[in-house]
Amino acid sequence: MVKKVLIIGGGIGGLSTAIALRRAGIDVDLVEIKTEWKVYHVGIIVQGNFIRAMAALGIADQAVAEGFPYFGVKFQTIHGHPVAEIPGIPMAGPNYPTDLGMGRPALHKILSETALELGTKVRLGVTFTAIQQNETSATVTFTDGTSGEYDLVIGADGVHSKVRSAIFGDEHQPKFTGQGVWRYNIKRPESLDVAVLCVGLEGGKCGAIPLSEDTGYVLLVQAEPGNPHHPEDKLADIFRERLAACTGMMAELRDQITDSSLVIYRPLEALLMPAPWHKGRVLLIGDAAHSTTPHLGQGAAQAVEDGVVLGELLQRDETLQILLDEFMQRRFERCKFIVEGSLQLGEWELNLSPEADPPGLTRKMLGVMAQPI
Numbered sequence: 001m002v003k004k005v006l007i008i009g010g011g012i013g014g015l016s017t018a019i020a021l022r023r024a025g026i027d028v029d030l031v032e033i034k035t036e037w038k039v040y041h042v043g044i045i046v047q048g049n050f051i052r053a054m055a056a057l058g059i060a061d062q063a064v065a066e067g068f069p070y071f072g073v074k075f076q077t078i079h080g081h082p083v084a085e086i087p088g089i090p091m092a093g094p095n096y097p098t099d100l101g102m103g104r105p106a107l108h109k110i111l112s113e114t115a116l117e118l119g120t121k122v123r124l125g126v127t128f129t130a131i132q133q134n135e136t137s138a139t140v141t142f143t144d145g146t147s148g149e150y151d152l153v154i155g156a157d158g159v160h161s162k163v164r165s166a167i168f169g170d171e172h173q174p175k176f177t178g179q180g181v182w183r184y185n186i187k188r189p190e191s192l193d194v195a196v197l198c199v200g201l202e203g204g205k206c207g208a209i210p211l212s213e214d215t216g217y218v219l220l221v222q223a224e225p226g227n228p229h230h231p232e233d234k235l236a237d238i239f240r241e242r243l244a245a246c247t248g249m250m251a252e253l254r255d256q257i258t259d260s261s262l263v264i265y266r267p268l269e270a271l272l273m274p275a276p277w278h279k280g281r282v283l284l285i286g287d288a289a290h291s292t293t294p295h296l297g298q299g300a301a302q303a304v305e306d307g308v309v310l311g312e313l314l315q316r317d318e319t320l321q322i323l324l325d326e327f328m329q330r331r332f333e334r335c336k337f338i339v340e341g342s343l344q345l346g347e348w349e350l351n352l353s354p355e356a357d358p359p360g361l362t363r364k365m366l367g368v369m370a371q372p373i
């Protein structure tokens with residue numbers, strides 16, 4: 001039986017896994033490299049399968065209360081003309097919304113507080129220096145000079161995972177997709193009560209997402225040829241200029257983008273590790289194994305689902321090999337579908353393909369995500 005687990009990385013996937021494992025009665029140590037356990041201030045879009053996974057962790061009500069619940073997504077032009085409306089699928093049952101906008105800090109607070117309340121032993125400002133494995137355990141040494149022995153080590157250290165490099169080699173690196181994402185928190189107008197995505201911008205799209213009663217955020221996804229470094233003090237100007245063609249609601253929201261220090265810009269990267277994501281007693285989860293672009297709004301959901309599935313499997317009295325193989329059977333194709341579908345949306349935006357069908361792919365994705373995990 002798996003009795004003691006180390007999780008490396010205290011982000012969305014690591015914390016969800018800690019909650020699931022603690023609920024299964026497993027001892028959990030978690031090390032997080034940041035000394036200050038903070039996340040940046042903008043938000044995420046999540047759908048019914050995220051809410052269903054949060055329900056499995058026992059924290060869906062808190063998530064919905066701290067976010068902005070809504071139903072479906074609206075596609076429109078940058079001038080506000082409707083293009084398509086996709087209803088969400090109530091995957092978490094009739095008492096929950098189909099979609100949720102959420103500030104990252106609000107999600108982090110719920111996950112970190114729950115993991116700590118359930119008895120996860122968290123050390124901040126600490127990471128691993130070496131992982132040695134034998135038939136019966138993995139011994140890990142840490143940067144604080146300590147060491148520990150574990151039945152399983154979980155690498156949940158994100159897209160630039162050091163656990164991945166240490167165990168699987170440096171050849172698995174995320175690739176820049178050719179686009180970048182710009183985000184800025186805004187005061188939510190009453191009319192912004194559902195996710196709005198605007199098509200018709202060259203090389204990408206823009207949109208706005210409600211995050212709470214008072215706040216929302218504006219997003220812009222665009223081609224970034226050569227992956228440039230944008231000057232920090234010009235980010236707000238560049239963001240506004242790139243939304244110059246918008247009229248209506250997007251133009252009003254654009255004018256709120258004034259402080260460069262509050263603009264969050266990220267080049268988009270993706271990586272799908274080939275199966276299996278485990279070697280011996282070390283397993284990769286979340287972005288370390290399957291980092292996706294945000295086009296389908298599914299990265300967080302996939303990381304939380306990894307934790308939920310592990311929580312179910314590790315309660316069983318089977319060999320670790322059998323359990324990890326079953327984990328791969330339940331997770332690989334689903335995560336692959338998301339990474340590839342998300343990349344497809346980005347390519348359509350970059351190449352203005354006549355076959356492009358973002359609403360169609362979004363509908364298909366929701367159908368796949370509604371399947372049990």
Ligand SMILES: Cc1cc2nc3c(=O)[nH]c(=O)nc-3n(C[C@H](O)[C@H](O)[C@H](O)COP(=O)(O)OP(=O)(O)OC[C@H]3O[C@@H](n4cnc5c(N)ncnc54)[C@H](O)[C@@H]3O)c2cc1C
Pocket residue numbers: 008009010011012013014015031032033034043044045046126127128156157158159161162163181266285286287288291292293294297298299300301303
């Ligand atoms: C621009 C952008 C927008 C996105 N928008 C959405 C969205 O709208 N909806 C959605 O569902 N998803 C979205 N995502 C994806 C989502 O953020 C990720 O899929 C999710 O955070 C993955 O969780 P994770 O725990 O695997 O990684 P992370 O959340 O990145 O957590 C990794 C953690 O590990 C820590 N760490 C790193 N290295 C080490 C180390 N060596 N030792 C110890 N700790 C370490 C980090 O500090 C961090 O706390 C977006 C991603 C990007 C880049």
